[in-house]
Amino acid sequence: MTTTSTLTTVLDPTGELRPETRERVARPESLNGLTVGLLDISKPRGNVFLDRVEEKLTDLGAQVKRFSKPTFTKPAPIDLRHEIATSCDAVIEALAD
Amino acid sequence: MPLPEGLVAVVKRDCPTCALVAPVLKDLAARASLTVITQDDPDFPVDADWVVHDHDLGFSWHNDIETVPTLVRVINGAVSEHVVGWSRDQWESFTGIDGLGADLPDWRPGCGSLSVDPTRTDELSVRFSGSTLTSRRIEIAALEDDWEAMHDRGWSDGLPVVPPTEARVLRMLEGTDRAPGELVVVVPPDLVECTVEKVAVNAVMAGCKPEYMPVILAALEAACTDEFNMHGLLATTMPVGPILIINGPICEEIGMNSGLNLLGQGNRANSTIGRAMQLVIRNVGGGKPGGVDRGTQGSPAKIGLCFAEDEGGSPWESFAESRGFAAGTNTVTLFPGEGPRLLFDQKSRSPESLTKHFAEMLVTNASPRMVMQFETVIVMSPEHMNRYRDAGWDRARFIAELESHLLLDGADIVAGAHGIEEGMPAFVADMQLPKFPPGGIHVVHGGSNAGLFSAAISGWVTGDMGSVTVTKEIVR
Numbered sequence: 377m378t379t380t381s382t383l384t385t386v387l388d389p390t391g392e393l394r395p396e397t398r399e400r401v402a403r404p405e406s407l408n409g410l411t412v413g414l415l416d417i418s419k420p421r422g423n424v425f426l427d428r429v430e431e432k433l434t435d436l437g438a439q440v441k442r443f444s445k446p447t448f449t450k451p452a453p454i455d456l457r458h459e460i461a462t463s464c465d466a467v468i469e470a471l472a473d
Numbered sequence: 474m475p476l477p478e479g480l481v482a483v484v485k486r487d488c489p490t491c492a493l494v495a496p497v498l499k500d501l502a503a504r505a506s507l508t509v510i511t512q513d514d515p516d517f518p519v520d521a522d523w524v525v526h527d528h529d530l531g532f533s534w535h536n537d538i539e540t541v542p543t544l545v546r547v548i549n550g551a552v553s554e555h556v557v558g559w560s561r562d563q564w565e566s567f568t569g570i571d572g573l574g575a576d577l578p579d580w581r582p583g584c585g586s587l588s589v590d591p592t593r594t595d596e597l598s599v600r601f602s603g604s605t606l607t608s609r610r611i612e613i614a615a616l617e618d619d620w621e622a623m624h625d626r627g628w629s630d631g632l633p634v635v636p637p638t639e640a641r642v643l644r645m646l647e648g649t650d651r652a653p654g655e656l657v658v659v660v661p662p663d664l665v666e667c668t669v670e671k672v673a674v675n676a677v678m679a680g681c682k683p684e685y686m687p688v689i690l691a692a693l694e695a696a697c698t699d700e701f702n703m704h705g706l707l708a709t710t711m712p713v714g715p716i717l718i719i720n721g722p723i724c725e726e727i728g729m730n731s732g733l734n735l736l737g738q739g740n741r742a743n744s745t746i747g748r749a750m751q752l753v754i755r756n757v758g759g760g761k762p763g764g765v766d767r768g769t770q771g772s773p774a775k776i777g778l779c780f781a782e783d784e785g786g787s788p789w790e791s792f793a794e795s796r797g798f799a800a801g802t803n804t805v806t807l808f809p810g811e812g813p814r815l816l817f818d819q820k821s822r823s824p825e826s827l828t829k830h831f832a833e834m835l836v837t838n839a840s841p842r843m844v845m846q847f848e849t850v851i852v853m854s855p856e857h858m859n860r861y862r863d864a865g866w867d868r869a870r871f872i873a874e875l876e877s878h879l880l881l882d883g884a885d886i887v888a889g890a891h892g893i894e895e896g897m898p899a900f901v902a903d904m905q906l907p908k909f910p911p912g913g914i915h916v917v918h919g920g921s922n923a924g925l926f927s928a929a930i931s932g933w934v935t936g937d938m939g940s941v942t943v944t945k946e947i948v949r
Contacts, residue, residue: 383613384636385611387606388608389756449938450702
């Protein structure tokens with residue numbers, strides 16, 4: 377096929393996703409009394425970083441719940457995501473190496 | 474066009490045999506209520522109400538007319554039987570009428586139907602089958618260059634892609650019996666449902682032929698499993714991609730290369746099948762470098778490394794058989810791996826020497842200090858394989874001997890040993906550790922019969938934490 381003055385019609389090779397726009401949850405004024413989830417993706421030494429973050433959050437009056445992915449190479453399982461979403465007010469996901 | 478009932482002849486004026494039988498057509502119209510469907514001249518053989526013009530070739534297309542003249546019988550709206558070309562005996566027996574074309578020769582072959590004319594089939598395919606395709610149509614403006622427009626839309630891996638027009642996609646779909654709308658896999662990382670049609674679109678872009686489709690579909694089915702973990706393979710900073718190894722008679726049927734330069738360029742099937750799969754992951758799944766793909770340096774193997782095993786030239790059972798498939802089964806194996814590297818040995822004349830040397834070289838898989846986490850594929854060349862053929866070693870013996878030379882002293886590979894900070898944890902210092910996990914050495918035979926060089930493809934993290942090698946049968 378050559379490029380001529382006629383239109384070429386091609387088929388879209390993509391998944392044709394149409395992303396939805398969602399409102400963000402309002403930023404809390406304070407963490408005092410809120411539950412903050414800390415998700416360790418299971419990279420080495422992620423716990424060292426998260427231990428320190430937990431200390432800081434506890435000092436601010438937050439309750440901390442710890443979670444971890446079975447492996448850093450796969451997305452978090454849906455049950456884990458559901459548990460975090462339903463039991464925490466905020467979440468921090470931590471990468472480390 | 475509704476089908477006329479009874480006897481129907483499909484003809485075109487531009488066919489000497491049709492012109493020859495024109496008197497017979499008139500005769501049958503008078504004696505047997507024949508309807509003539511003419512493909513070119515609307516008044517051939519005469520201007521009459523029993524002559525119908527197949528102006529869009531729809532009748533011929535939908536009824537698979539390949540030759541003119543073709544005589545068919547339509548019963549309850551469906552073609553029940555047919556005769557092609559001119560043969561007095563056949564036409565008389567088909568119509569039950571004697572004395573047809575007494576002045577004509579007994580037999581003449583027909584001509585090609587316009588509906589199978591190669592210059593028209595693309596257009597007809599789009600006209601009559603295009604509606605089965607549901608992908609969004611994108612018009613590339615007259616002043617845009619097609620090739621540039623596709624790059625600009627982010628659909629390419631950096632190499633040129635073939636514009637996926639409806640005609641090309643329909644042709645590609647002829648390579649599989651599966652319906653265009655059938656769901657094949659859910660493609661990571663965006664977890665998008667992917668149909669046979671979307672695979673065909675990307676296969677066109679990659680430069681594939683229709684007969685590659687079953688291999689691409691099976692490869693995607695292997696890639697998009699939880700075990701293979703394509704998401705992780707994209708997301709890792711390591712330089713790894715899905716490596717495709719094809720086994721079975723299909724390799725020869727579709728012209729794959731298992732010989733000279735099998736891991737390199739120059740063979741269309743080898744070069745485009747893996748690329749098509751990677752384009753699906755890029756375009757449908759959204760897996761792009763800089764997005765979820767975080768390869769620190771990447772690898773040329775990520776473009777789509779794909780090769781076939783030379784089964785006929787190997788003294789061993791095929792790689793697919795070693796993975797539990799029956800001989801003669803067409804399979805695709807996906808291995809999460811780096812680009813191939815050289816296994817050099819030009820002097821070993823005994824299997825013992827060659828095996829020990831392979832072991833020395835394989836210790837460096839990933840790092841000499843990393844054990845049991847990464848597998849390997851050895852692509853064994855015919856000349857190296859001859860050492861084992863001559864000595865009567867089978868695959869199991871080779872792997873057992875190789876493993877016996879790949880037990881490493883923990884003291885040498887713990888972090889800090891010999892002044893190197895990288896390494897295994899201190900608790901392994903008193904152990905001997907196997908370099909590879911059980912079943913972690915795969916051997917595939919291939920290459921030209923000149924050259925004492927083999928190749929090794931290092932794997933990514935194996936097991937539940939990373940990726941497990943997956944083999945799928947190719948179903949046509």
